[in-house]
Amino acid sequence: MESRRASAQLMATDVHTPPGTGVNSVRPPGPIYLDHHATTPCDPRVARAMLPYLEEQFGNPGSRLHAYGWEAERAVDEARARVAALLGAEPDEVVFTSGATESNNLALLGILQACRQPRRHVVTTAIEHKSVLEPARWLERQGCEVTVLRVPSDGRVLAEHVRAALRPHTVLVSVMHANNETGVINDVAGIGQVCREHGALFHTDAAQTFGKLPLDARALGVDLLSLSGHKVYAPKGIGALYVGPRAAHGRLAPLLLGGGQEGGLRAGTLPVHQLAALGRACEIAGAEMHAEGARLLRLRTRLLTSLRERISGLHVTGSLDHRLAGNLHLGFEDVDGEVLIERLQHHVAFSTGSACMSTSLHPSHVLLALGVSEDLANASLRLGLGRFTTEEQVDAAAEHIVRAVEGAHLPSPC
Structure with missing residues (x-):
């Protein structure tokens, strides 16, 4: 509880200008925000x-x-x-x-x-x-x-x-x-x-x-x-x-x-x-949708490529061919889900399922419905990139995820 309170105290606002938008947005200097399927920041123009x-x-x-x-x-x-x-x-x-x-x-x-x-x-x-x-x-x-x-x-x-x-x-x-x-x-x-x-x-x-x-x-x-x-x-x-x-x-x-x-x-x-x-x-979405989607797809590809190069036992949940550009849902083999969350949550804002159910200790009903094992479901992350996500944030998030997965690996059975 104290660690969560300390993280919350970091969320003082800072001004950030995403490349190619010319828009000032409020970005907290705390965890890198990759939870855009849960909610998006209010665009300053909005x-x-x-x-x-x-x-x-x-x-x-x-x-x-x-x-x-x-x-x-x-x-x-x-x-x-x-x-x-x-x-x-x-x-x-x-x-x-x-x-x-x-x-x-x-x-x-x-x-x-x-x-x-x-x-x-x-x-x-x-x-x-x-x-x-x-x-x-x-x-x-x-x-x-x-x-x-x-x-x-x-x-x-x-x-x-x-x-x-x-x-x-x-x-x-x-x-x-x-x-x-x-x-x-x-x-x-x-x-x-x-x-x-x-x-x-x-x-x-x-x-x-x-x-x-x-x-x-x-x-x-x-x-x-x-x-x-x-x-x-x-x-x-x-x-x-x-x-x-x-x-x-x-x-x-x-x-x-x-x-x-x-x-x-x-x-x-x-x-x-x-x-x-x-x-x-x-009005903004109608004008910027296509460019924003292309940019998010490039960022997602960059993130997934980086993680695949450095993490073995990585699974992408669901089809990559029919998918929202900013979404990446990953599962990690032989990883302790609780340790993974604890090691990552102060560096990256992510989800393990629906935001409405994120306090539940049970694995996601969606993942179980897709036939994902309970162990893999518990060691899964939903990453959502958004309008104000930058390449620098994606690279930093990849580094944090790699370190968290390395530190959360379960010991090999004797």
Whole structure:
């Protein structure tokens, strides 16, 4: 506990300018931050967009009788349009929420609660985020049939896997766009086509791909899509659910009542400052996505090459061919996971699984679902590179990881 407190005291801010961006960002002089799948720092350009709505423009967008409300409503409309543009959607198809967890719950629970079929069936996968798996389990307890698909060792869900699980009364399929641990990108377009042919609605959790990959909800065949602001360099506490035409018009029941906001699908006063930030984050992502992805891929290749040259028994979890550019998920043979974490955590900020489950002593449910042994799962690291990651940081992180693995090797059996 004392060592964690000491590390936390190092997190005073410093100014850092990432190469090629011309953007000043706040970077702590503590551990090298490689945990961008858990959360991203708020881009300074995004933070600046938020400030007017924390200060002079503090109105409620529901106040229609004066200029404060008008300006707040204008800011909300602009943010909605920017989110929609990044999704290839219409603004009125974007429902603002507190983040991807709420969006996932609204998608699953809202669709199934509104459905009046006597038999209802849901298909999802064993590698989904808990905010999909837990609602699915709750629905199962309420009498809904739920199929949880096994996933091959490469971590990629294909259309054929979903097709084999569909039933005449399948209402909803929920498969994430890219996994939050392995970074593997699923065949969402193929799955969407299968769902359309069958007549089932299709939901995807795109928290890890929104703002990082080009998205077109209609082309992908997606009916519901969850996203989160804090995964795209906006603040925590804001997100959205895309609700396409097939999921609208009474097919989605709200979880929150009492205000009528968001077309009656999500009651509550809208946080204008967070929406202004999300809108600006979308604008930046749209302009910089391709260059940023190429840069992250170069950095990831540099990091993986360095580690492979120096560490034996290194495993990459999941497909490298279908993967988020900034993701690297590694397992180390014959390494004590607890010692590895202890030796590395003061030098590199990383994860051993989903950020929502990172305090758990149990191995990742995603890794176990992919057939990874418990020992290897416990000696695994998720590394997430981001917008402000530099070559110098990647090289330094590689050095720290090599040393940590060397110091955590289990003794050879006699």
